[in-house]
Structures are given as C-alpha cells and as structure tokens.
Amino acid sequence: xxxxxxxxxxxxxxxxxxxxxxxxxxxxxxxxAACASGPQxxxxxxxxxxxxxxxxxxxxxxxxxxxxxxxGSAQSAFAAALQSYEAGDLDGARKGFESVVxxxxxxxxxxxxxxxxxxxxxxxxxxxxxxxxxxxxxxxxVPAVVNLGVMYREQGRLDEAIALFQRALKTPGREYxxxxxxxxxxxxxxxxxxxxxEAAARRVLVRNKDNPGAYKNLAHVAYARExxxxxxxxxxxxxxxxxxxxxxxxxxxxVYLKLDDRARALVQFxxxxxxxxxxxxxxxxxxxxxxxYRDYVGAERSFGKAVELEPGSPDATLYLAWxxxxxxxxxxxxxxxxxxxxxxxxxxxxxxxxxxxxxxxAYASDRxxxxxxxxxxxxxxxxxxxxxxxxxxxxxxxxxxxNMLKAPPPEAAxxxxxxxxxxxxxxxAIGGGGAQPAQGAEGVAPGQGTEAAPAGDATGAAGAQxxxxxDAMPADEATGGASxxxxxxxGTTPEADAMxxxxxxxxxDDAPRGAASSGSxxxxxxxxxxxxAGK
Numbered sequence: 001x002x003x004x005x006x007x008x009x010x011x012x013x014x015x016x017x018x019x020x021x022x023x024x025x026x027x028x029x030x031x032x033a034a035c036a037s038g039p040q041x042x043x044x045x046x047x048x049x050x051x052x053x054x055x056x057x058x059x060x061x062x063x064x065x066x067x068x069x070x071x072g073s074a075q076s077a078f079a080a081a082l083q084s085y086e087a088g089d090l091d092g093a094r095k096g097f098e099s100v101v102x103x104x105x106x107x108x109x110x111x112x113x114x115x116x117x118x119x120x121x122x123x124x125x126x127x128x129x130x131x132x133x134x135x136x137x138x139x140x141x142v143p144a145v146v147n148l149g150v151m152y153r154e155q156g157r158l159d160e161a162i163a164l165f166q167r168a169l170k171t172p173g174r175e176y177x178x179x180x181x182x183x184x185x186x187x188x189x190x191x192x193x194x195x196x197x198e199a200a201a202r203r204v205l206v207r208n209k210d211n212p213g214a215y216k217n218l219a220h221v222a223y224a225r226e227x228x229x230x231x232x233x234x235x236x237x238x239x240x241x242x243x244x245x246x247x248x249x250x251x252x253x254x255v256y257l258k259l260d261d262r263a264r265a266l267v268q269f270x271x272x273x274x275x276x277x278x279x280x281x282x283x284x285x286x287x288x289x290x291x292x293y294r295d296y297v298g299a300e301r302s303f304g305k306a307v308e309l310e311p312g313s314p315d316a317t318l319y320l321a322w323x324x325x326x327x328x329x330x331x332x333x334x335x336x337x338x339x340x341x342x343x344x345x346x347x348x349x350x351x352x353x354x355x356x357x358x359x360x361x362a363y364a365s366d367r368x369x370x371x372x373x374x375x376x377x378x379x380x381x382x383x384x385x386x387x388x389x390x391x392x393x394x395x396x397x398x399x400x401x402x403n404m405l406k407a408p409p410p411e412a413a414x415x416x417x418x419x420x421x422x423x424x425x426x427x428x429a430i431g432g433g434g435a436q437p438a439q440g441a442e443g444v445a446p447g448q449g450t451e452a453a454p455a456g457d458a459t460g461a462a463g464a465q466x467x468x469x470x471d472a473m474p475a476d477e478a479t480g481g482a483s484x485x486x487x488x489x490x491g492t493t494p495e496a497d498a499m500x501x502x503x504x505x506x507x508x509d510d511a512p513r514g515a516a517s518s519g520s521x522x523x524x525x526x527x528x529x530x531x532x533a534g535k
Contacts, residue, residue, distance in 0.1 A: 074104045081113070090117050108134055112144055122312070124151060140171035146183050158191045178204045182213040194221050212242035219251060228258045246272035246279040253285060262289070280309045280316065287319060291326070299323035314345045314352075321345065321358060328365040335365025339372060353385045360394075367409060370401045 081096025094117045100110035115130030128151060134144040145168040152161035165184040169175055181204045188197035198221045204214035215238035222231035232255045239248045253268030266289060272282035287302030303320035310316055321341035328335030342359035345352060360376030363369030380386055381394045 074100050074107065077103070078107075078110060081110075085113075085117070090121055093117055094121075106137055108138060108141060108144075111137075112141070115144070115147065119147075119151075127151065140168055140174050142168065142174070142177060142179055146179055149183055149187065153187050153190060158187055161187045162191070176203065176207040178208060178211050178213060182211075182217055185214075185217040189217070189220060189224065194224055197221050210241050212238040212240075212245065212248075215241075216245075216248060216251065223251070223255060223258075226258075228255050231255050232259075244275055246275040246282060249275070250279070250281050250285065265289075278309050280306050280313075283309070284316065284319060287323065291323065294326075296323050296326035299326070312348075314348045317341055318345045318352075318355060318358075321355070321362070325358065325362050328362065332366035335362045336369050338362035339369055339376075353380070353383050356380050356383065357386070357390075361397075364397060364401060367404075370405055374398050374401055 077096055077099050081093045081100065084090075084092035084096055094114065097110040097113045097117070100107050101114070104110070111130055111134050115127045115134070118124070118127035118130055128148065131144040131148040131151075134141050135148070138144075145164060149161040149164045152158070152164065162184065165180050165187065168180050169177065169184070174180060181200050185197045185200035185204075188194075188200060198218060201214045201217035201221070204211045208214070215234050219231045219234035219238065222228075222234055232252065235248050235251050235255065239245070239252075242248065249268045249272040253265040253272070256262070256265035256268060266286075269282050269285045269289070273279050273286070276282075283302045283306040287299045287306065290296070290298035290302055300320065300323040303316060303323050306316040307313065307320050318341075321338045324334045324338035324341060328338060339359045339362040342355045342362060345355040346359070349355060356376055357380035360373050360380050363373035363376060377394045377398050381391050381398075386394070
C-alpha cells in the first residue's frame with residue numbers, strides 16, 4: 001500500500017511553495033515522505049498554514065539567518081545532498097544532510113530528510129529517531145508528524161498514531177490542517193472507529209469544501225459501511241478535484257465489484273495503473289481478477305509487477321506464490337518457484353499458515369522439492385489452524401512422497417509422437433491435496449466466472465471451497481497490505497480461492513506506503529521549511 005508524504009520546494013529567500021506528491025498505494029489520504037529543500041532553522045513562531053487544497057504559497061516567514069559563512073556552507077551542502085538523493089545516491093545524500101545538521105543543529109529540513117532517507121534504506125528505527133528530533137524542535141512540524149504517524153500506523157501502534165495527530169491538531173493555527181485531519185481519519189478507520197473517521201474528514205470540509213482527500217476518506221467509510229452507491233458518489237466527488245489520482249479509480253473499481261459490475265471495475269483498475277505505472281494496488285487487483293478467471297499466467301504477470309515495485313512486501317509475494325502454484329499442474333517447475341516465493345514470505349512472517357502449508361503443497365509438485373515438501377507439510381500438520389480433514393490429506397501425501405523418494409528416479413523415456421516425455425506425470429507428485437487447476441477452469445472467460453477474487457483471496461483460503469469464500473476486507477492504505485487473511489487451513493488449492501465468494505473484492509489502494517517507506521523508487525520531492533502550504 002505507503003502514504004502520500006509531503007513535498008515542498010524552496011522558491012526564494014523568504015518564501016516557500018509546497019507541492020504534494022502522490023504515493024503508490026491507494027484509497028484514503030496519507031502523505032509521502034518528502035524532502036525539504038533548504039536547511040532552514042526552527043522558526044520562533046509557527047506560521048499559519050493555508051488549507052492544503054488551496055495550492056497557494058506559504059506566507060512570508062521571518063527568520064534569523066545564521067552567520068553568512070556558515071549559512072552559505074550549509075546551503076551548498078544541502079543542495080549537494082538533495083542532488084545526490086535525486087540521483088539515487090542515498091548514502092551520499094545521508095552524509096550530506098548529516099554535515100548540514102552538524103553545522104546547523106536546528107535545521108529542521110536536514111533532520112527531516114535524514115528520516116526520509118532512513119525509511120528508504122529500510123532503517124525504520126533511525127527514521128523514527130530523526131522525526132522525533134524534528135518534533136522536539138517543532139512539535140507542530142506537519143511533515144514529521146504525518147510520516148511518524150504513518151510509521152506508527154503501519155506497525156499497528158494505532159493509539160500512538162492517533163495521539164500524535166491529536167496533539168499536533170491542538171497547536172494554534174493547525175486545528176483544521178487537512179493533512180493532519182485526513183491522516184487522523186485514515187487511522188481511525190483502520191482502528192475500526194468509523195464515526196470518528198467520518199468526523200475527522202468532515203472537519204476538513206469545514207474550511208475546504210473541495211478537499212479531495214476528505215471526500216476520499218468519506219468514500220472509504222461509506223464502503224466499509226457497505227453503502228456502495230454513496231461510496232461511488234463520494235469517490236466521484238473527489239475525482240472532480242483530483243482527476244489524476246489513481247487511488248480514486250482503484251476505489252471505484254472496488255465499489256463496482258461490490259455492485260457486480262466487473263467490467264467497469266476492470267476499467268477502473270486499468271485506469272489507475274495507466275495514471276501511475278508504479279501504482280502497486282492496481283496490479284494487485286488486476287492479478288486478483290486474473291485469478292478469478294483462472295488466468296494464472298496473467299495473475300503471475302500482475303503480481304510479479306507488484307513484487308518488482310515492492311520487493312519487500314510479503315503480501316505481494318504471497319499473491320505471486322499462489323499465481324505460480326496455480327500453474328504447477330502443467331509445469332511442476334512453477335511449483336518449485338511457488339515454494340521459493342512462500343519461503344520468502346516466511347522470512348518475515350515465520351508462522352503464517354498460508355505460507356507454511358502453501359510451501360508444502362507447492363514443493364510436492366516436483367521431485368526436486370519433495371524433501372522440502374515433507375518438512376513443510378509436517379509443520380503444516382502441527383498448526384492449530386489445520387483441520388482434521390487436512391491432517392489426513394497431509395499424512396497420506398507425506399507417506400506417498402516418502403515412498404516415491406525410496407524408489408530410484410524414473411529415466412526419461414523417448415518423446416512420443418505427440419511430443420510427451422515418458423517421465424512421471426506431474427500429478428503423480430501432487431496427489432490428494434495438490435493444487436492442480438480445476439477441470440475446465442482454464443477456459444473461463446471474463447464475465448463467466450464467479451466474483452473476482454480479493455487480494456486476500458489470492459493468498460489461498462485453505463479449507464474453503466469455490467464460491468464459499470467469505471468477503472475479504474480490502475487491503476488498506478493505512479495497513480500496508482491485505483487487512484484480512486483467508487481461512488487458515490491447508491488442504492485446498494489456490495484455484496478455489498481464486499473463485500472468490502459473493503461480494504469479494506481486490507485490494508484497495510489506500511495503503512500509506514510512500515516513497516520513503518515502501519522502497520518503491522518514488523522520488524523524494526523537494527521541500528520547504530516544514531510548513532506545508534498546499535496538498
């Protein structure tokens with residue numbers, strides 16, 4: 001899913017104009033981590049902020065300049081560090097901003113940018129320390145509040161995120177700050193407090209009746225309340241004021257899925273990635289739709305793109321694993337690739353039942369993976385979530401694999417007239433609980449299948465039968481991944497999950513995974529003095 005984070009740009013000696021950069025992940029408003037463009041010191045009084053949607057420059061700010069020699073040196077070092085960042089040299093940028101902080105310890109911009117770089121480099125603890133240092137100098141520094149709040153939210157520290165936003169909103173002049181209120185609205189929604197989420201979004205509209213982020217948050221609240229026509233209306237309202245926001249098209253796609261209009265949903269998801277080729281949720285949703293049509297090759301392509309954009313995302317990797325697993329009946333090597341993908345998920349989620357059991361059944365597709373299959377299936381059998389029926393299937397499967405391992409591998413026979421090899425058939429290793437494509441499923445045409453599989457369904461709801469899957473909660477922008485998991489078991493195939501249950505939907509786009517925290521390669525936008533003037 002990471003957030004919209006704040007971007008700003010130094011325009012002159014005493015003026016700052018802020019712009020806003022959109023993130024890859026969808027649905028509700030959050031802010032992408034951005035970089036300030038000048039090593040300015042903490043202001044003696046926080047200037048009042050223009051409402052975010054107004055797109056106006058910040059008022060002139062008076063500040064006490066440092067000594068000329070030091071100021072010039074800091075400015076040069078800051079500019080060089082910013083250039084290094086834009087060129088992708090994060091280490092060079094970090095050293096440059098550190099030199100600025102050494103020379104001008106109260107430079108909010110340089111300290112803030114060190115937090116952004118730390119997120120990009122996968123050092124969340126260092127990022128948190130950097131943002132907290134900024135807030136010690138200026139407790140109402142909006143970019144630092146938003147980015148730190150997003151980090152708390154992604155870590156599940158929702159109460160801390162809410163408290164952080166609420167404290168900042170109590171600062172004189174910040175009571176109606178749209179970025180803070182919209183971020184608070186997202187956090188309330190993630191916490192399941194829909195009334196509070198709606199109230200925060202409506203508070204934005206008190207001062208700015210056309211704020212698209214507020215309408216988007218209200219649309220997500222309506223969606224969560226299953227008021228899909230209202231969600232469509234609110235998302236359309238937001239689109240009037242932000243027509244190039246891929247998150248809005250992704251949200252509309254989810255709404256249309258709920259309204260049983262998959263053709264329109266597909267168009268919306270395609271529109272989202274056409275607006276932003278790095279928009280991860282769009283690829284996740286297109287992959288989920290492909291799974292619903294038994295188009296495992298198409299699903300692999302879409303989920304593979306999502307993994308390419310967010311290589312550290314366990315959710316995207318898990319969905320790719322199921323797309324690969326769906327092809328193992330025709331190509332056992334795909335099963336091995338699926339097993340490797342499941343293992344990557346387990347590197348960060350060591351006890352995830354879907355990955356443990358999925359790896360076992362995937363590796364069972366080819367002799368080269370049988371030893372690993374036995375080990376993973378034994379682990380799967382010992383999980384509390386594994387049903388008695390699944391345990392029986394696993395026992396039979398493991399016994400079959402052990403017997404086949406005792407026998408010498410069959411020699412490859414000459415190709416037949418039809419070009420088929422004489423080796424062991426692929427399904428010999430798959431057995432009872434394998435994941436071969438369902439009979440006739442490969443030919444399901446769009447519009448003829450069942451409800452599109454949600455991104456959560458793409459993980460494989462072990463134990464669910466086609467058409468019986470429960471609705472998946474959409475992967476939330478504020479959670480950074482699928483916000484719900486399928487039924488946890490072991491015995492069924494991902495094809496069953498691809499069918500999806502009635503009313504299920506793919507991933508929404510509102511996961512606040514911005515450039516700084518997602519590692520997606522999004523640019524670090526230039527910034528001003530940390531007093532955003534527009535969104």
